Amino acid sequence: MKKRRIVSIAEFSIHPIGKGTSVSRYVKRALQAISKIEGLEYQVTPMATILEAQDVHTILKAVEASHSALRSMGAKRISSILRIDERVDKPRTMRDKTKSIEH
Amino acid sequence: MKKRRIVSIAEFSIHPIGKGTSVSRYVKRALQAISKIEGLEYQVTPMATILEAQDVHTILKAVEASHSALRSMGAKRISSILRIDERVDKPRTMRDKTKSIEH
Amino acid sequence: MKKRRIVSIAEFSIHPIGKGTSVSRYVKRALQAISKIEGLEYQVTPMATILEAQDVHTILKAVEASHSALRSMGAKRISSILRIDERVDKPRTMRDKTKSIEH
Amino acid sequence: MKKRRIVSIAEFSIHPIGKGTSVSRYVKRALQAISKIEGLEYQVTPMATILEAQDVHTILKAVEASHSALRSMGAKRISSILRIDERVDKPRTMRDKTKSIEH
Numbered sequence: 001m002k003k004r005r006i007v008s009i010a011e012f013s014i015h016p017i018g019k020g021t022s023v024s025r026y027v028k029r030a031l032q033a034i035s036k037i038e039g040l041e042y043q044v045t046p047m048a049t050i051l052e053a054q055d056v057h058t059i060l061k062a063v064e065a066s067h068s069a070l071r072s073m074g075a076k077r078i079s080s081i082l083r084i085d086e087r088v089d090k091p092r093t094m095r096d097k098t099k100s101i102e103h
Numbered sequence: 104m105k106k107r108r109i110v111s112i113a114e115f116s117i118h119p120i121g122k123g124t125s126v127s128r129y130v131k132r133a134l135q136a137i138s139k140i141e142g143l144e145y146q147v148t149p150m151a152t153i154l155e156a157q158d159v160h161t162i163l164k165a166v167e168a169s170h171s172a173l174r175s176m177g178a179k180r181i182s183s184i185l186r187i188d189e190r191v192d193k194p195r196t197m198r199d200k201t202k203s204i205e206h
Numbered sequence: 207m208k209k210r211r212i213v214s215i216a217e218f219s220i221h222p223i224g225k226g227t228s229v230s231r232y233v234k235r236a237l238q239a240i241s242k243i244e245g246l247e248y249q250v251t252p253m254a255t256i257l258e259a260q261d262v263h264t265i266l267k268a269v270e271a272s273h274s275a276l277r278s279m280g281a282k283r284i285s286s287i288l289r290i291d292e293r294v295d296k297p298r299t300m301r302d303k304t305k306s307i308e309h
Numbered sequence: 310m311k312k313r314r315i316v317s318i319a320e321f322s323i324h325p326i327g328k329g330t331s332v333s334r335y336v337k338r339a340l341q342a343i344s345k346i347e348g349l350e351y352q353v354t355p356m357a358t359i360l361e362a363q364d365v366h367t368i369l370k371a372v373e374a375s376h377s378a379l380r381s382m383g384a385k386r387i388s389s390i391l392r393i394d395e396r397v398d399k400p401r402t403m404r405d406k407t408k409s410i411e412h
Contacts (some may be wrong), residue, residue, distance in 0.1 A: 011356035013392070021224035021283040021398055024409040045354040046403035047320035047392065056170045060163045067159045067189055076192035077227040081287065081392070082185045083322070083356065086170055089179035089330055094355035100333040114253035116289070121330035124295055124386040127306040148251040149300035150217035150289065180330040184289070184390065186219070186253065192227055197252035203230040262376045266369045273365045273395055282398035288391045292376055295385035 009094055010059045010084040013048040014066045016075035029073055030066035037061050043094060048081075052094050056086055112197055113162045113187040116151040117169045119178035132176055133169035140164050146197060151184075155197050159189055215300055216265045216290040219254040220272045222281035235279055236272035243267050249300055254287075258300050262292055318403055319368045319393040322357040323375045325384035338382055339375035346370050352403060357390075361403050365395055 014030050015023040031049065034042055040062060041052040053059050063082055070078045117133050118126040134152065137145055143165060144155040156162050166185055173181045220236050221229040237255065240248055246268060247258040259265050269288055276284045323339050324332040340358065343351055349371060350361040362368050372391055379387045 009355060011354075015223065015285070017221065017223065017229065018225065018227035021396070022409075023223065043355070044407055045320075045357075046318060046352070046359050046406040047394065048354075048356070050355050056167055060167060063185075063187070064159055064163060067187070071189075071191060076190070078187070078189040078191075079221070079285075080187045080189075082166075082187075083390070084166070084170070084181070084183045084185075085356065086174075086181040086183075087179070087330070088174060088181075097355040098353055100331075112252060114251075118326065118388070120324065120326065120332065122327065124293070124327035125306075126326065146252070147304055148217075148254075149215060149249070149256050149303040150254070150291065151251075153252050182324070182388075186287070188253065190227070200252040201250055203228075262373055266373060269391075269393070270365055270369060273393070277395075277397060282396070284393070284395040284397075286393045286395075288372075288393075290372070290376070290387070290389045290391075292380075292387040292389075293385070294380060294387075 007088060008051075008053050008056050008059050008084060008086045009097060010051040010082055011045075011048045012051055012062060012066070012080065012082045014070065014078065014080035016070055016073075017077040017079050019075060026070055026073060026075065029069045033065035033069040034062045037065060041094070050094050056084060059084060110191060111154075111156050111159050111162050111187060111189045112200060113154040113156075113165075113185055114148075114151045115154055115162075115165060115169070115183065115185045117173065117181065117183035119173055119176075120180040120182050122178060129173055129176060129178065132172045136168035136172040137165045140168060144197070153197050159187060162187060213294060214257075214259050214262050214265050214290060214292045215303060216257040216259075216288055217251075217254045218257055218268060218272070218286065218288045220276065220284065220286035222276055222279075223283040223285050225281060232276050232279060232281065235275045239271035239275040240268045243271060247300070256300050262290060265290060316397060317360075317362050317365050317368050317393060317395045318406060319360040319391055320354075320357045321360055321371060321375070321389065321391045323379065323387065323389035325379055325382075326386040326388050328384060335379050335382060335384065338378045342374035342378040343371045346374060350403070359403050365393060368393060
């Protein structure tokens with residue numbers, strides 16, 4: 001079996017501004033949208049969602065889908081942040097990244 | 104004359120990891136790629152590039168084009184960060200944002 | 207005259223969550239707090255405030271003072287982001303950084 | 310037993326620029342420095358370290374200690390990013406944050 005070549009790991013966080021201090025229902029809806037994107041793995045952390053894909057393009061689909069999800073919920077102002085770590089020299093997964101620190 | 108309806112302002116920064124401490128030639132090449140995207144205005148600050156467009160999609164094109172530019176220069180690992188401020192309630196430009204703070 | 211040795215340039219952005227979509231009066235108050243910190247230069251961009259100081263410690267004072275300013279205005283939840291670019295190999299200012307890209 | 314009142318959760322990431330594409334030994338050293346800070350809990354994710362403390366001040370100590378750790382390893386240019394989510398209205402932990410999304 002061929003191992004999928006992972007080149008992009010990213011971290012994404014999104015929230016509406018001006019919709020109260022509790023924003024979890026918006027984050028849930030963004031995650032629903034993200035979960036439908038093909039070729040994208042994700043993992044929720046206390047501060048963000050880790051995204052993993054073969055290319056940057058798939059990562060960016062998650063950003064677009066999340067903004068779209070929040071707009072459709074009536075958000076008037078949306079703040080998001082995306083940090084991409086694209087690695088061309090060697091494929092590795094989110095799990096690999098954590099392991100390289102732990103050991 | 105109709106004023107263009109601006110809804111998305113973003114801030115983007117990109118650099119290769121492991122290519123020496125001087126990364127300005129990579130940043131220049133990314134800016135060249137960004138400058139070719141239609142419907143996108145940009146402004147360079149000491150820490151990032153401000154991007155302004157009507158929609159999030161155009162902003163994301165800048166991210167994709169920049170990663171692609173650095174890969175084509177031989178970068179093996181690329182770190183980037185994008186922060187989007189999408190505003191649906193009222194159109195405003197980068198200039199408006201700075202003014203609202205100054206006055 | 208001795209040139210001040212600048213080693214840290216940073217970019218900082220702060221806003222309350224759940225206080226309406228217009229957050230400029232909070233940002234202004236944070237800037238007032240920042241302006242009182244000795245040894246810190248700053249410059250406002252459409253998306254953030256650029257901070258320049260000799261050491262990381264002075265940069266971090268700006269973060270603490272800004273959170274404190276927003277708490278004192280009644281903000282119940284405060285989101286901020288700080289990106290530091292510390293350079294030990296050669297001193298340079300915010301102005302230098304922009305120039306290295308432009309030329 | 311009194312539950313500790315947590316008000317600040319943050320996410321921190323640091324790496325040297327120009328020290329090769331593998332930066333894990335630097336990240337490990339930063340984590341060692343972080344682990345010595347009193348009143349600070351931390352958790353490693355594939356893209357960052359989550360920091361949890363009662364106040365912003367303790368969070369900022371982690372940033373300062375990490376920069377200091379990388380400088381002492383010979384890093385000439387250090388890039389870091391810190392995102393703080395300070396919540397005054399109700400205490401919650403990193404675990405709570407993930408749960409509010411999951412359920």
